[in-house]
Amino acid sequence: MSRAISxxxxxxxxxxTNRAVDRFTLDIxxxxxxxxxxxxxxxxxxxxxxxxxxxDITEGELLLDGEYANHIPPRDRAMAMVFQNFALYPTMTNRDNIGFPLRLENPRLDCRPQVEATARMLGIEDVLDRYPSQLSGGERQRVAMGRAISRRPSVFLMDEPLSNLDAKLRNRLRAEISQLTAELGVxxxxxxxDQAExxxxxxxxxxxxxxxxxQVSTPRDMYALPENVFVAAFIGTPRINLLQAVVYAPLDGRMSIDLGKQRLPLPEPLSADHQLLRIQQGRQIIVGLRSEATRIAPPSQARPGEVALTGIVEHMEYQGHEALVHFNTGSRPAVVADLESPRPQPPVRRRRSRSGGPSVLTRIKGRAMAHVSGPVVALDDPEPGPRPVAAERPAVALSDLVVRTGPDVRLRSGAQVPLLVDLAHLYVFDQHGRRICPAPADLPGLDA
Ligand SMILES: Nc1ncnc2c1ncn2[C@@H]1O[C@H](COP(=O)(O)OP(=O)(O)OP(=O)(O)O)[C@@H](O)[C@H]1O
Structure with a gap:
């Protein structure tokens, strides 16, 4: 049996403490x-x-199969949990470890057939009579999973079960977990x-x-339509390029996105999504470009929907099947609060504010608070109103755009390279980090 959780x-x-979990709603x-x-x-x-x-739940409701369940003790929930640290009894054989929950439930039960069936499912029949200390990490985690599934629970709860294993084993067990849970239908x-996991x-x-x-979505939607800048930055490798920008929408000219030293002209006639950007005129926005949205090619090779930029090669990362080229396009990356490993930023040269701008302490405090709640994006020194195009800017972080390319491309550091950006893959987020392009599906009047 398998259950619904709400x-x-x-x-x-x-x-x-503040709320460790804050008004969390999810139907499974x-x-x-x-x-x-x-x-x-x-x-x-x-x-x-x-x-x-x-x-305990401080506020709100947990429903199991539609029934209020906040008060149900753990043992009556028919759930099994697998932890990161395997949590096996060291003095019991693996057979006894797997059979333990069964014996707890019914001490007179001969649990051997069920333990052996479980072990077969996990490919650990040969190690049943050893002790956990005599196993590899992967085998130990299989025994821990065996213990969790032996009782045929209605729900599996897994807390980072693979994080103590090496990368190769993690990949293998990942596939096994996927197969096993699908087979059991639990x-x-x-x-x-780990976003890849x-x-x-x-x-x-x-x-x-x-x-x-x-956000809660299928993996495909999560990648294609991140609802905010945090999700966009958390999902996908290499991390999406996020650049501070301003919409430039003259009454009598072509609309464009000002990236600092360069502009992205929006193709005319404007798409419905791009038309909606007009109301952002003059406001700070964040442009998101995944590494596959840009390619290295001259303007003469532009396909419909592609616009030209140039970038100076900072360095190349060879990855075997592909290479990542780090460019400096003269833009300013947006800093996303609360990501584990933000892109390393070289020190930014700034002029000291004499007019009472936010102090360093205030900025640090602001970022620390963003870990708990609040804005997902930090736009350094937001400047209200339209900004002159190609105006003098403070120094920028060196690499602001990562582009995915074939493994055989050879580029010299410092070379200026023509780039084409496919605007079909352009994301725009407002100054609070919410996605505004592609427009959210729940925007009134937009069905697609
Ligand atoms: N028993 C506790 N007492 C006080 N604060 C706690 C307790 N357990 C967790 N917290 C706090 O609640 C917040 C959420 O913790 P939780 O363990 O759920 O995070 P997590 O996303 O699972 O993190 P990790 O990936 O590091 O395990 C953290 O700020 C943590 O310090």
Whole structure:
């Protein structure tokens, strides 16, 4: 049996802390595999533990198969949990470890057939009579999974079960978990901070930041239509290029996006999405370009919808099957709060503000607070009103645009290279980080 799980505006407050989980709402279908994804400390494990009943819910409701379940003790929820640290009993053989939940349920049961069937499913029949200390990490995690599935639970809760394993083993076990949960048809909630793992495993992925659910979508939609800049930056490798920009919309001329030293002219007639950008005229926005949205080619080779830029090669990252070229286009990257490993930024040369601008301390405080809630994007020194095109700007971070290319392309550092940007793959986020292009589906009057 597999169950439906609903979290309705669920919050968790620990003593003397802000909400670790803040009004979290999510409906999980029976048999669905949902991944909770987010940076360290965002509240993923707390959500999982509230589903398991290991953590009280401060506010809101948990429903299991539509029934109010906040008060149900963990042992009566028919759920099994797998943790990152395997959590096996060292003095028991692996056979006894797998059979333990069965014996707990019914001490007189001969659990051997069920243990052996489970072990066969996981390919660990040969190690049943050894102890956990005599196993490799991957085998140990299989035993831990065996223990979780032996009782045929109605829900699997997995908290970073692969994070203690090396990359190769992780990939293999990932595939096995996917196959196993599909075969058993058990509702699975899986916690990870690894976006690649989330994207490859989940029927749906729920991205959390600072205890707040940002978006829940299929992996494909999450990549194609991130609802905000945080999701856009969290999903995908290499990280999406996020550039500070301003919409330039003269009454009598072509609309464009001013990236600092260069502009992206919007093709005419304007698409419905691009027309909506007109109301952003003069405001700071964030342009998102994934590494595959730009290619190295001269303007003469532009296809419909492509516009020209140039970039100076900063460095190349050879990846075997492809190469990533890091360009300086004279733009200013937007800084996304709360990502685990922000792009390294070289020191930015600034003029000291004499007119009472925000102090360094205020800016640091602002960014620290953004870890808990608030804006997902930090636009350094936002300048109100339209900005003159190609005006003198403070020095920019050296590399602001990463472009994916074939492995055989050879480029010299410092070379100026023509680029074509495919505007069909242009994302625009407003100054709060919300996606405005492609326009959100719930925008009134836009059906597609
Ligand atoms: N028992 C506790 N008492 C007080 N604060 C707690 C407790 N457990 C968790 N927290 C806080 O709640 C927040 C969410 O923690 P949680 O473990 O759910 O995050 P997470 O996303 O699973 O992080 P990680 O990936 O590092 O495990 C964190 O700020 C954490 O410090």
């Amino acid at each position: 979290l309705r505006s669920v919050s968790k407050r620990y003593e003397r 279908e029976p048999g669905e595999f949902v991944v909770l994804l987010g940076p360290s400390g965002c509240g993923k494990s707390t959500v999982l533990r509230m589903i398991a009943g290991l953590e 509702t699975t909630v899986y916690v990870t901070h 989330a994207m490859s495993l989940g029927d749906r992925v729920a991205v959390i930041r600072g205890g707040v659910l940002q």
